[in-house]
Amino acid sequence: MATKASRAAARMMISPAVILLFAWMIVPLGMTLYFSVLRYNLLTPGANPFVGWENYYWFLTDPSFSAAMVNTLVLVGGVLLITVIGGILFALLLDRPMFGQGVIRIMVIAPFFVMPTVSALVWKNMFMNPVNGIFGRIATGLGFQPVDFFGQIPLASIIIIVAWQWLPFATLILLTALQSLDQEQLEAAEMDGANWTSRFWYIMLPHLARAITVVILIQTIFLLSVFAEILVTTNGGPGTASTTVTYLVYVSSLLQYDVGIGSAGGVVAVILANIVAIFLMRMIGKNLDA
Amino acid sequence: MGQITLSQVRKSFGEVHVIPGVDLTIEDGEFVVFVGPSGCGKSTLLRLIAGLEDTTSGIIAIDGKDATALPPAKRGLAMVFQSYALYPHMSVRKNIAFPLKMAGMSESEQATRVERAAKVLNLTSYLDRRPGQLSGGQRQRVAIGRAIVREPAAFLFDEPLSNLDAALRVGMRQEITELHQSLKTTMVYVTHDQVEAMTMADKIVVLNAGRIEQVGSPLELYRAPVNQFVAGFIGSPKMNFIEGAEAKKHGASTIGIRPEHIEIVEDGPWTGTVGLAEHLGSDTFLRVTVDGIGTLTVRANGEIDRHRNDRITLAPQTDKIHRFDKDGRSMK
Numbered sequence: 001m002a003t004k005a006s007r008a009a010a011r012m013m014i015s016p017a018v019i020l021l022f023a024w025m026i027v028p029l030g031m032t033l034y035f036s037v038l039r040y041n042l043l044t045p046g047a048n049p050f051v052g053w054e055n056y057y058w059f060l061t062d063p064s065f066s067a068a069m070v071n072t073l074v075l076v077g078g079v080l081l082i083t084v085i086g087g088i089l090f091a092l093l094l095d096r097p098m099f100g101q102g103v104i105r106i107m108v109i110a111p112f113f114v115m116p117t118v119s120a121l122v123w124k125n126m127f128m129n130p131v132n133g134i135f136g137r138i139a140t141g142l143g144f145q146p147v148d149f150f151g152q153i154p155l156a157s158i159i160i161i162v163a164w165q166w167l168p169f170a171t172l173i174l175l176t177a178l179q180s181l182d183q184e185q186l187e188a189a190e191m192d193g194a195n196w197t198s199r200f201w202y203i204m205l206p207h208l209a210r211a212i213t214v215v216i217l218i219q220t221i222f223l224l225s226v227f228a229e230i231l232v233t234t235n236g237g238p239g240t241a242s243t244t245v246t247y248l249v250y251v252s253s254l255l256q257y258d259v260g261i262g263s264a265g266g267v268v269a270v271i272l273a274n275i276v277a278i279f280l281m282r283m284i285g286k287n288l289d290a
Numbered sequence: 291m292g293q294i295t296l297s298q299v300r301k302s303f304g305e306v307h308v309i310p311g312v313d314l315t316i317e318d319g320e321f322v323v324f325v326g327p328s329g330c331g332k333s334t335l336l337r338l339i340a341g342l343e344d345t346t347s348g349i350i351a352i353d354g355k356d357a358t359a360l361p362p363a364k365r366g367l368a369m370v371f372q373s374y375a376l377y378p379h380m381s382v383r384k385n386i387a388f389p390l391k392m393a394g395m396s397e398s399e400q401a402t403r404v405e406r407a408a409k410v411l412n413l414t415s416y417l418d419r420r421p422g423q424l425s426g427g428q429r430q431r432v433a434i435g436r437a438i439v440r441e442p443a444a445f446l447f448d449e450p451l452s453n454l455d456a457a458l459r460v461g462m463r464q465e466i467t468e469l470h471q472s473l474k475t476t477m478v479y480v481t482h483d484q485v486e487a488m489t490m491a492d493k494i495v496v497l498n499a500g501r502i503e504q505v506g507s508p509l510e511l512y513r514a515p516v517n518q519f520v521a522g523f524i525g526s527p528k529m530n531f532i533e534g535a536e537a538k539k540h541g542a543s544t545i546g547i548r549p550e551h552i553e554i555v556e557d558g559p560w561t562g563t564v565g566l567a568e569h570l571g572s573d574t575f576l577r578v579t580v581d582g583i584g585t586l587t588v589r590a591n592g593e594i595d596r597h598r599n600d601r602i603t604l605a606p607q608t609d610k611i612h613r614f615d616k617d618g619r620s621m622k
Contacts, residue, residue: 187342188375192389192436193363202388206379 029270035263042257055264059252067240068248071155072272075162075244076223080216082163087170087215088208091178092200094171105175112168116228123161124150124233154234154242161229166222170215177211178204217280224273245269292353292444292476293318294339299348301334301500308334309500311348316444316478316493321470324480325487325523326497332480333448335497339478340369340446352443363392368437369446372453374429376421376436382408383417386435393440407435410469427458434469444476451486463489484524488512496520518618521546527575529612530586542613542621549575549589551610554596558605562586564596578602 002010036055038048059065094105111119128149130136136146149157181204189199227246230236236243236251243251249269253262294316301309309331316322324332337343339350341362350358357365368389376385383404390400408414411431421429430450437445447466451459467490470477481487487494488508496503496511496519504511504520515521521529529546537545562580569592576588576596588604596602613621 182373182375184371184373184375185377187362188369188371188436189377189388189392190342191340191362191367191369192440193392194388198392202380203377206377209379 032263032266035259036267038260040258040260040263042259048260051260055260056268059261059264059268062248064240064243064248064251065245068243068245069272071240071242072224072244072246074155075159075226076220076276078156078159079163079166079223080219082159083166083170083219084212084215086163086167087174088212090167090171091174092204094175095178108171109168111165112172114165116165116226117232119165120161120229120232123157123164128157150234151238154238158226158229158233158242161233162223162226165229166219169219173211173215174208177208181207217277220276220280221273224269224276245272292316292442294444294476294478295349295351295354296335296339297349297351299335299338299350300346301331301338301343302346307500309338312500312502314495314502314505316476318476319474321467321477321479321490321492322495323487323491323493324478324495324497325484326482326503327523328482330497331500332482332497334500336369336446336448336478336480340367341365342369366443367446368440368442368444369448370430370433370437370450372449374421374433374450374453376429376432378421381418381420382413382424382432382435385421385432386413386439389436389440403439404435407439410438410472411435426454427462430454430462431465434466438469438473442475444478447477447479449481450479451481452483459486466490485526488524494524496523514620515612516620518544518546518614518620521612521614521620527587527589531614532583532586534583536583537613540611540613543616544614544618546612546614547586547606547610549587551607552586552588553605553607554588554590554594554602555605556603558603560586560604560606562602562604564598564600564602567596567598576602578604580604 037050037052039051039054040048090108094101094108098104114122125132127133127135130146130148130151133146133149135149139146147153185203186199189203194202225246226244227250230242230244230247231250234242236247245265246269249262249265252258252265296312296314299309299312300307312335324335326332334343338345341357341360341364345358348358349356352365352367377388380388386404386407387400390403395403404417405414408417411434413428413431413435416424416428416432421432424432433450450466451462454462463486466477466479470490479486479490491508493505494508494511495505498519504516506514508524511520511524515524518531522531525548527549529548530552531544531546533544537543560580560583562578562583564576564578565585566577568575572592574590574592574594574596576590577585578588579585586604590596615621
C-alpha cells in the first residue's frame with residue numbers, strides 16, 4: 001500500500017529521470033520553435049531578425065511541400081499495408097511446427113538488425129541496380145528490359161526496402177500474439193464446424209486485432225521519420241518523386257543552408273505527426289482497452 | 291441417436307503409448323463418466339472420440355458408422371472444454387450462435403434456437419454481454435449453451451467443473467444431471483473427481499494408465515471392485531488396505547475395508563489410538579492407529595465425542611471385507 005510518505009519519496013526518486021527526459025524533449029523543441037521565427041540563413045551571416053510566420057509561409061507554399069506530403073502518406077501507408085499483411089502471413093507460417101524452426105525464426109528476424117543505411121545500400125547496389133543487380137540480371141537473362149528501380153519507380157522501391165526492414169518487427173509481434181491464442185478456442189471452433197478460413201476470420205484475426213494496432217501505431221511513428229533510405233538511394237528524386245516531409249526539412253536546412261525554413265518545416269512535421277497519431281488513436285486505439 | 295463404439299482404439303505419441311487399446315460401447319442416451327487419476331489418458335480418449343486427435347489404430351463408430359477418419363465437425367458431437375474456450379471478442383449471443391452460423395443456418399432460425407437455449411440455461415438477460423463480464427458458472431453455462439444449440443448426437447465434457455469453486459460445482463453438477471434427464475442425449479464426461487463420477491454417472495469407466503480397469507454403474511463399482519485400484523479410487527474417504535498377518539487370516543494377500551464399514555464398539559477385534567479426528571458435522575472421520583495393523587480411516591457418527599489419543603475398539607463388518615490376491619485382483 002502506498003502511504004503519503006512513500007508516494008512523496010517515489011516522486012522524488014523518479015524526478016531526476018523525468019526532468020532529464022523532459023529537458024531532452026523540450027530544449028530541442030524550444031530551439032526549433034525559436035529558429036523557425038527568425039531569418040536565419042547560413043549563407044548570409046549577420047543579424048538574425050525576427051520575421052514571424054514568414055518561414056512557415058515559404059515552407060508551406062514550396063511546390064515540393066504538397067508532393068512531399070503525398071509521398072509521406074504513400075510511403076507510410078504502403079509500408080504498413082505490406083508489413084501487416086506480410087507479417088500475418090509469416091506469423092501463420094512460423095507458428096506451424098516444422099524442421100529447423102528456431103533457425104528459421106532467427107533468420108526471419110535478421111533484417112531488423114541491419115542498420116537502415118546498410119540495408120538501403122545493399123538493396124541499391126546488389127538487388128535494384130539495373131546492370132549489376134539481381135533483378136536486372138534476372139530480367140536480362142529472361143530477355144526482358146531491366147527495370148531501373150530508382151529512376152522509374154523511386155517511391156515504390158523505397159517502400160519495398162523499408163517494408164523489408166520492418167516486416168520482421170511486424171512478424172515478431174504478430175507471432176507472439178498468435179502463440180498466446182488459447183488452443184482450446186481453436187479446437188472449440190473446429191468442433192463448431194468452422195473450417196480454416198472461418199477459424200482465421202472469426203477467431204485468429206480478432207485475437208490479433210490488438211497486436212495489429214500496436215504494430216500500426218509504433219511503425220507509423222518510425223515511418224514518418226524515414227530518412228537514411230532516401231538519402232543513400234534516390235536523394236529525394238528524380239525531381240521530388242521520393243521526397244518526404246522529413247527529407248524536405250533536410251533539404252531546406254542542410255542543402256539550402258536555411259535554418260529558419262528548416263526549423264519551420266520541423267515544426268510542421270511535428271504537428272503532422274501528432275495529427276496522424278491522434279487520428280490513429282481515435283480510430284483504432286479502442287482496440288487497446290478491454 | 292448417439293451410440294459410440296470404440297474397438298481396439300490405440301493412441302501413441304511417438305514411443306509413448308498413451309492408450310494401449312480400448313474397447314468400449316457407449317449406449318444411446320447414457321451418461322458415461324471417464325474417471326481416473328491425472329495422466330491416465332481419459333482426456334486423450336475423449337479427444338479421440340471428438341476427433342481432435344487422430345487414432346494410431348482402431349475404429350471409432352458413431353451410430354454404427356465408422357467415424358475414425360471424419361473431421362470433428364462431421365461427427366455430430368459437441369464438446370465443453372475445461373477452460374470453456376468461449377470466444378472472448380463475441381457476445382454471449384454470438385458465441386452460442388457460432389456453430390449455427392458455421393452450419394449456414396438462417397438468421398431467424400439462429401435467433402430462435404439461441405433464445406431457446408438461453409431460456410433453458412437462464413442466460414436470457416446475459417445475451418449481450420461479453421464472456422469477460424460473466425462469472426465462472428455463467429461462462430460454464432454459455433459453453434453448454436453453445437453445445438446444446440447444435441442438437442448433437444452426443445455431448446463431450448472435459449473436466450468442465452474443475453475451474454469452479456466448491457459450492458458452484460455442486461450446483462452445476464445437478465444442473466448438468468438435470469439437463470441430461472431432460473435432453474436424454476448421450477453424454478460422455480471426463481473427471482478426476484470420483485464424487486462427480488459417483489453422483490452423475492449411469493455408467494462409470496475407471497481408467498488407469500490408458501487401460502480400462504472396470505466399467506459399471508456407480509454402486510457396482512462401489513460394491514464389487516474388480517481390483518485394488520478401483521477399490522481405492524471409488525469411495526471417499528479411500529478404502530483402507532491391510533496387509534500381513536491380518537490379511538492372511540482371511541486367506542488373501544491384501545484385504546480392504548471401507549471407512550464406513552468399520553464400527554466403534556465396546557468389544558471388538560481391533561484396538562487403537564485416535565490420531566486425527568475430523569468433525570464435519572454430519573460425519574466424523576477418525577484416523578486410528580490400530581495395534582499390529584497400521585493406520586485406518588474410520589467413519590463415525592457426526593457428533594461422536596472422540597479426540598486425539600483416545601483408545602477405542604473397532605470391529606469391521608466382516609461381510610464388507612474385500613479380499614485381493616498378490617496381483618491386486620479381487621478374490622471371489
